[in-house]
Amino acid sequence: MIQPSNDNEFYELDDPTVLPKASGFLWNERMMVQATCRGYMVAQFMQPEPAKYSHGPNLEAKSFMQPEQGYYAHHPGRFVYVKDEAGRLFSAPYEPVRARPDQFLFSVGKSSLRWMTESSGIRVQMTLTLSPSDVVELWRVKITNKTPQRKNLSVYPYFTVGYMSWMNQSGEYRPELQSIVCSSVTPYQKYPDYFKNLEFKDKTFLLADHEPAAWEVNQEAFEGEGGLAFPSAVQQPFLAKGDARYETPVCIFQYQVALEPGEEREYRFLFGAAKDEAEIADVRRRYFLTKEGGLDGFARAEAEYREVIAQGKGCLTIQTPDPALDNFVNHWMPRQMDYHGKTNRLSTDPQTRNYLQDNMGMSYIRPSIARAAFLHAVGQQHESGEMPDGILLFEGAELKYINQVPHADHCVWLPLCLAPYLDETDDYGILDAVVPFAGGKASATLFEHVERGLGWLRQSRDHRGLNFIHQGDWCDPMNMVGYKGKGVSGWLTIATAYVFRVWADICEKTGRSDRAEQHRLEAQKTNDTANRYLWDGNWYARGITDDNVVFGVSTDSEGRIFLNPQGWALLGGTANDDQRRRLIQAVTDQLESPYGVEKLAPAYTKMREDVGRVTQKHPGSAENGAVYNHAGAFYIYALYSVGERQDAYRLLRKMLPGPDLDDIIQRGQLPVFLPNYYRGAYRQFSRTAGRSSHLFNTGTVPWVYRSLIDGLFGVRGCREGLLVAPQLPDHWPQASLVRSFRGARFTVRIQRQPGVATTEVRVDGRLLADGIIRDIVPGSEYEVEVSIPSAQ
């Protein structure tokens, strides 16, 4: 029913009703599409701000990508109606007719999405892929007659365009382009925007390789009284060849096809955005009219896109007792990291913490991109050391939405995300790269940029030594805690202790022992402060408000415990052994659910005025009380960092959907990406708990990947080479993996051995004293045997 296909490059779903929102996504450097099993789609491209060529039926707000995208009858989508001689109608993939298909398959692949719908012996196969860089969807629609009779069919690809503009919109068929061209001009009110908009791709086109018998460009005329499920125009022999004049445009072709038994016919389409007709003509020439080596541009683009996506592979291939884990880690996690690094979440001003973490993920797959990003980011640091709320990617981009609200945590992420980059690449030279500060007057090395960031964190503290929260920090913007300038963040204070230690290690490794010592002292001092003001007896408080109210503590009836301070207290050495036991138990008891750990509990049910915005996120609704995977991934990483491998694995496994069908159905999502959250508040609202946000923009993935590399499989880089120290869960007898690292290839076999007391690592038969493989020769292959105790 839901399964990986044979080569693990696809996930397959054979019923469009069991996971109605199951989706896959594709992207290239300029665009992103998310498509569901039923044919609904969201597509965005950058010009440079996000724009659409297929819109909702009304005036949509421009916003960041929303979780739990809702679908409705006129939601944008790509469909094919098929009508037989008797007037019987169905649509592929499933919407809008919703005729129950005899056969159905939705295949979510890395570089293509495929749908197969068969009804009364007529099979429709739809395939979507992208090109490496054009704003165009590449569609194949194949119709096959599986019956023993000749069939006369009308086939109507129906690609929605929607409400393009309140000021103007129109559409018509252009025979010389074999295209439907829908036009609008982005409205502007202030004249300077006119010049900004001049190059916009404001036209939507559907370009066909076969000349259509008829067409319709007018949504209302198409539907008539029959509506989407039985459009009046489809009830006629031919579409009316209409146009749209300030009417909602749509792209619909009609093909007449007579198919002998077993015969098939394929149509190909290009659907996308263009500036003008000349650009559409150029697209047509390049994709349909020009051949090279027997292939036209369409087929070549498909192949090139497949190749580009294949290059975004991870540095880890595993084989464990859990094939679902193998499939997810080997195929889908690197792809999701690659998406983040390549597209920056289709934003022109990614939040600083997102930008840095997304590029931390790129350290494992395309480290040169990560390198450039770290240097780009510090080029926008203020001389005070403060990092901005967002990193502008283009000339003329602006800080928008939440990036206009001051958050206090951005300086934390630079050393944190640099550390694994250095582990992976040993490119310590990056620390000496000289980059100007914002404004361009002063310059400094990256090392000094990081030092200034730490200095800013050290100074942004109250008289007790706790870090001010300003109007928010990571993950759960509690914007009323400290807006008067007094409130502090428990998490952020603990996080700075961790960051001082991380940076101290890097100082040490680059021969700066004095600095290292200084940062370690600072970490200790911070931890002492945290323990003095934030330890609540069994866990750490989340913060203290402007009015000196400590919250996230045992006396609170809502928001009693927050996950983030606990995990980071493990990472930063804040918690001693006793505290560690207590806080882990508290998390297990109060935050763990069948779908992972919740970010806070009990979820807020009403505004708490001194905490703020997080309480706008109702329980059982959005992020408040959710299993917020980004926070969960950190907690897992923290558990591995202190050797709590059983707890860590249990939570990891809950985060990654497994083969359990009930579990997948509750989450509502094919296991092809990690969403930013699963619905939480499990103890209050179990009906909806576990549901996927369906939003694949999240910093979760690199931290899970890092947990696998540094923790579970223990194949982490260090200055000397590769440190091998796996932390398999008790129930795994063995695991094996291939690790690509600094140009070499390590085949690692981990085996439980009765009689082995501690982990033994052998390379080419030779036992290593400290588990570190040194003197790695690029291009070499290493065979690594790891023996672990059977009663570990």
Place this chain on the structure above:
Amino acid sequence: MIQPSNDNEFYELDDPTVLPKASGFLWNERMMVQATCRGYMVAQFMQPEPAKYSHGPNLEAKSFMQPEQGYYAHHPGRFVYVKDEAGRLFSAPYEPVRARPDQFLFSVGKSSLRWMTESSGIRVQMTLTLSPSDVVELWRVKITNKTPQRKNLSVYPYFTVGYMSWMNQSGEYRPELQSIVCSSVTPYQKYPDYFKNLEFKDKTFLLADHEPAAWEVNQEAFEGEGGLAFPSAVQQPFLAKGDARYETPVCIFQYQVALEPGEEREYRFLFGAAKDEAEIADVRRRYFLTKEGGLDGFARAEAEYREVIAQGKGCLTIQTPDPALDNFVNHWMPRQMDYHGKTNRLSTDPQTRNYLQDNMGMSYIRPSIARAAFLHAVGQQHESGEMPDGILLFEGAELKYINQVPHADHCVWLPLCLAPYLDETDDYGILDAVVPFAGGKASATLFEHVERGLGWLRQSRDHRGLNFIHQGDWCDPMNMVGYKGKGVSGWLTIATAYVFRVWADICEKTGRSDRAEQHRLEAQKTNDTANRYLWDGNWYARGITDDNVVFGVSTDSEGRIFLNPQGWALLGGTANDDQRRRLIQAVTDQLESPYGVEKLAPAYTKMREDVGRVTQKHPGSAENGAVYNHAGAFYIYALYSVGERQDAYRLLRKMLPGPDLDDIIQRGQLPVFLPNYYRGAYRQFSRTAGRSSHLFNTGTVPWVYRSLIDGLFGVRGCREGLLVAPQLPDHWPQASLVRSFRGARFTVRIQRQPGVATTEVRVDGRLLADGIIRDIVPGSEYEVEVSIPSAQ
């Protein structure tokens, strides 16, 4: 098929498919609803910015009201599903099931909207009214068994709530309130907005007078695979009593009813917005639980609302050879003016020109509101004389959208709109009222405010004496013409000439002859300048760009002639007799269509970079080339002002929909309001020409009303009293009217008389030398007989 009902208080439509977008609208001081014959609705209320309690299915943009509102399957609406014992389903009024009813009636009234849908002998009557001031819709739903059999029915009122918020939304049934309550909190990002939002009515409720048998609050659960046309939940015996947790909420009740032949059952509902449950409880108490004089609050509110609306009546009741004209003028025009004056178009920063013109309309129906508005407006005038782009109505309101773009025409409107107020009320004392300028330092009389405004217009001119256009002027914001500071507006220059003359007359009437003389000289100078630089041989140019390109002239292939400069050249005395003949002919030949005069022609088909934004309005689409009624109304007013009564009447009749069914169908609108435009570009796109914008926000109505009073019926106020000088069209043998004026009542009978050479006016049998009825006694009734020549 489409007709006024007997008492003229309603317009009726007996088929939901012939005019699918036919709509009516209701408003009170805090809200507005527009509802279609098929059940779709748009509702907005002020808190103080416009807000909704019933949303689209996706994240909607917040925007000003759009023309040609599109409808789609999940558009907000209010519907009632009815299911009989056999499972047969239909919905009232028509959507979403679209079962063709056996009988249907949509009745658009002044203070209520009514729908009747009968299917297989089951009649559903829905009635909507509002209260005078609460944000609540008052619904009656009556089910009648018209069959000879007993009927067991399930009745499901289905009121959409939609996507309330990206941050949170939920809904549940609250038995103690007998209500479904849907909750959200308006998201904010900058903390000061938290405090702004504290009093928001973020809850949507449906409150019932009968306890429901079951309910559903979850849109997706309700629809299931059956979709809107055949919801899965309705296929079950009972709704599931579900809730919504970050799922799209909806308000659906289920009633089980057994009706004997002829029996009927009525349910009443309140649907609206509330801050919290306490407010809903209060609404319940006031409307359903408290009786006074045998009526509960619901029934009393209906009566009070009817009374409030009835008070907004006009000062003119006509009886002419054209009953459709009578109906529209007597019933619907005052109502539309009242809407504008009472709601300010549901804006907190109405554009200055709109605010003044809307209140010019109030001069005829509620002059005290107009008076206050004029004084309020000049309180925001700068000391330089410049009027702001919008008038802020509330503390904390801000100039938004187009009001952030500097337009050059705002000073024109103050004297123009004051003039009819003075004619109507003779309240010249208003000119002596002292009002501060913006900033509150300096103050001046209203007279001086207007003088400063004229001074500003006089100074905002180039070396030739033509008025700068800045980034736009009235009606057709051509924002690239003068953004460099050089371009000028032909229309505005001509308009200032007219305004100087209007103001000169007012100066004269208040004994300021010197000022009057000065303004008349200025008008003459301006007219000379206009004729020197703008006359193109047969009409006046629209403007001259920054680069000295004259446009709106005979050598242009697009935008060759604009309506506004022509009409205003008649008003302002710019055109001599020869010019007048030529420009009227040019308008007739190039701009007149079966649906009225277009604003410009030929419509632009592409951007003309030196003109700008108007060319974003594609022909056959929005306003570019449209029959823009506001401009048309001015032209009609201008024609009457120079005695061109035949042309004036022809265009007036084209603007007001008549009894011709084909014409009404092309416009797509019941004749209950004047829309801001009919689709134009008739010569290019005749298919769509004439279609109504369905947008009733427009400055058209007061100018049409003024054209009737000052022109067609000639019953205009002046200092001495009432000037009677009708300009009937040739084909009318007679007309009669009742005019309310300065507290008196004038019954006027106009009759063509063979042998009469010029118009003769008799009051109570006495012939008036100059047609002016003097010494009007409030409370008196006057009988006025007007004889006009038969071959006039």
